[in-house]
Amino acid sequence: MPAFQIMSGSSPIPTAVRVFAPTAATSAHAHVRSMADYHALAARALAQPDAFWAEQAGRLSWSRTWDKVSAWDFNQVDIKWYLGGKLNACHNCVDRHVADGHGATTALIWEGNDPAETRRLTYAQLHEQVQRAANALKALGVRKGDRVCIYMQMIPELAVAVLACARLGAVHSVVFGAFSADSLVTRINDSGCKVIITQDTGVRGPKQDIAMKANADLAAPKTPSVEKILVVRRTGSSVTMQAGRDSWWHEALAAADAECAPEVMDAEDPLFILYTSGSTGKPKGALHTTGGYLTYAAFTFHYVFDYKPGDVYWCTADVGWVTGHSYLIYGPMANRATVVMFEGVPNYPDYGRFWQVIAKHKVNLFYTAPTALRALMKEGDTWPAQHDLSSLRLLGSVGEPIKEPEWLWYHNVIGKARCPIVDTWWQTETGGIMISPLPGATPIKPGSATLPLFGIQPQVVDEQGTVLEGNDVRGCLVLAASWPGQMRTVYGDHPRFVDTYFKRFPGKYFTGDGCWRDPDGYYWITGRVDDIIIVSGHNIGTAEVEGAIGQHPAVAEAAVVAFPHDIKGNAIYAFVTLKTGQAASDEVRKGINLKVRDILGPHAAPEKIQFAEGLPKTRSGKIMRRILRKIAEGHVEDLGDISTLADPTVVESLVSGRQ
Numbered sequence: 001m002p003a004f005q006i007m008s009g010s011s012p013i014p015t016a017v018r019v020f021a022p023t024a025a026t027s028a029h030a031h032v033r034s035m036a037d038y039h040a041l042a043a044r045a046l047a048q049p050d051a052f053w054a055e056q057a058g059r060l061s062w063s064r065t066w067d068k069v070s071a072w073d074f075n076q077v078d079i080k081w082y083l084g085g086k087l088n089a090c091h092n093c094v095d096r097h098v099a100d101g102h103g104a105t106t107a108l109i110w111e112g113n114d115p116a117e118t119r120r121l122t123y124a125q126l127h128e129q130v131q132r133a134a135n136a137l138k139a140l141g142v143r144k145g146d147r148v149c150i151y152m153q154m155i156p157e158l159a160v161a162v163l164a165c166a167r168l169g170a171v172h173s174v175v176f177g178a179f180s181a182d183s184l185v186t187r188i189n190d191s192g193c194k195v196i197i198t199q200d201t202g203v204r205g206p207k208q209d210i211a212m213k214a215n216a217d218l219a220a221p222k223t224p225s226v227e228k229i230l231v232v233r234r235t236g237s238s239v240t241m242q243a244g245r246d247s248w249w250h251e252a253l254a255a256a257d258a259e260c261a262p263e264v265m266d267a268e269d270p271l272f273i274l275y276t277s278g279s280t281g282k283p284k285g286a287l288h289t290t291g292g293y294l295t296y297a298a299f300t301f302h303y304v305f306d307y308k309p310g311d312v313y314w315c316t317a318d319v320g321w322v323t324g325h326s327y328l329i330y331g332p333m334a335n336r337a338t339v340v341m342f343e344g345v346p347n348y349p350d351y352g353r354f355w356q357v358i359a360k361h362k363v364n365l366f367y368t369a370p371t372a373l374r375a376l377m378k379e380g381d382t383w384p385a386q387h388d389l390s391s392l393r394l395l396g397s398v399g400e401p402i403k404e405p406e407w408l409w410y411h412n413v414i415g416k417a418r419c420p421i422v423d424t425w426w427q428t429e430t431g432g433i434m435i436s437p438l439p440g441a442t443p444i445k446p447g448s449a450t451l452p453l454f455g456i457q458p459q460v461v462d463e464q465g466t467v468l469e470g471n472d473v474r475g476c477l478v479l480a481a482s483w484p485g486q487m488r489t490v491y492g493d494h495p496r497f498v499d500t501y502f503k504r505f506p507g508k509y510f511t512g513d514g515c516w517r518d519p520d521g522y523y524w525i526t527g528r529v530d531d532i533i534i535v536s537g538h539n540i541g542t543a544e545v546e547g548a549i550g551q552h553p554a555v556a557e558a559a560v561v562a563f564p565h566d567i568k569g570n571a572i573y574a575f576v577t578l579k580t581g582q583a584a585s586d587e588v589r590k591g592i593n594l595k596v597r598d599i600l601g602p603h604a605a606p607e608k609i610q611f612a613e614g615l616p617k618t619r620s621g622k623i624m625r626r627i628l629r630k631i632a633e634g635h636v637e638d639l640g641d642i643s644t645l646a647d648p649t650v651v652e653s654l655v656s657g658r659q
């Protein structure tokens, strides 16, 4: 039974917070079994960071040991880890497991869009595939340091392509399979990719024949650096192949030699570029390097997911998002995990798909995003009830704060009150998880990412950059010290790296997030600082208002933005989607208003509430408030780029429903 406790004081986080202590069953076999152990490790990491991070790098196999563990300076903005060390990321994720006698272990369980389609790859099979793919890329002229654009859906060849690039020391840039030809052009031109790896067409839920190769064809004439396009046959739909430029993956791999030695890479050689769309301006290419990134991904996967040999682990994230890089490929595979990769969507063929896949593959560890949970929770409990979820041991969440209603649903309906939930806070820029519970040690408060991992030094600063000491403080979340997984630069634009992350609070890395450190020292992310709304002089975090609105029983999801108001300066405009079966009415509007007043106070109550069918989200589930702000302000003729939305059609109905 979880412990029960009421938090006192005038906390900005509304409800009486229940604390869920780890169960004895979870703690008994966990890598970290108590808070005493957590504090001991954290203290050691703080006192002797280089010794601690050297130990973590020992999770990998290096062909040459580093000369120096770290050399970083947040004033000069120069970050290096494991200087002089040599290794190969693909060797660490694949070859060494085969060499250690684990070739027969399943590396990848692929679940297709169609429930009848499953493929399995052992580490030995993956080893052969990546070597052939690496040789095929070599034959196309790809060499160490070249950039390769990977534009695919969630198929096994995507993982093979990523690892094959790593094997050659080619820098991969994965672009979401749903992005338009134009988004592809911008990203390819920014990094000067030589090759595009894509597929004929894709399938996702009820959508058949999603254009992929055709988009690459549209992009190619506008991307002078692209010499070759390698095409995986996924659906068999007919595509145009341009002689001399395009070749088939299956033919190239069949023709390629089955052996390809991994390139010896320097720890600080680039491993990948991943574009973050950002709220405005052109996308930033976050650059991650080999030794530090892989060490950090391996370290965090081990502790946060408490991985043990034999566990089946499923991360629902797309590889087009950093979560797919770190926790579908690099982190798990560096730990020799068995990973489920899913091509489909949560509601196809029905709302039980996730739960059916968990039952089918006896998934033990499950990592998803609150946006998916809310979408499924909205449909009620009968879907999960139809499937055997008893294999689950741990649940994870990422991408945005997981608020109380979906937390409780995840805990009770999916985890049957047995499974710890790790709410993992991190960013593309951090490479891996930074703040998260440890499942066997940390008492969990729903909605809080809880405490920093070992060696991570978060601070809360005020507008002036003064460090707020002690607990129960609110401000901007910064990191005072580097960690191996930190991004090193914005590809091709170091000044932008410096400006974005190190200018506002000199000497510290600025995350862009606001947070509250509660009386127990737990971190609660209150949303992006840029999204903070000032109403009559009160600073209000978007996440807090959305959380309060979500407490209304009819609400499935909410997003709030500011709009100009004559008296208050700004007022709050809320976009609300209701649970299936709930009707929009003035009564619900009133009820929502009362809920917010009750929980946060009258200053935070929304001035306007618009009921919506859906919210504008990126493929990784993040609400694009930029678009909502424009709608709320009435600037509907100029909504900016909406091509990176998961479903651009929601915009139209939002505009027409404007209050």
Ligand code: 7RM
Binding pocket: 276, 322, 323, 397, 398, 399, 400, 401, 402, 423, 424, 425, 426, 427, 428, 429, 449, 511, 512, 513, 525, 527, 528, 620
């Ligand atoms: C992994 C990822 C990063 C931003 C980050 C936050 C928000 C992510 C959480 C969260 C509260 C969480 N990378 N965010 N995880 N907020 N609790 N557990 O999402 O680069 O795409 O986004 O996402 O604002 O700064 S990301």
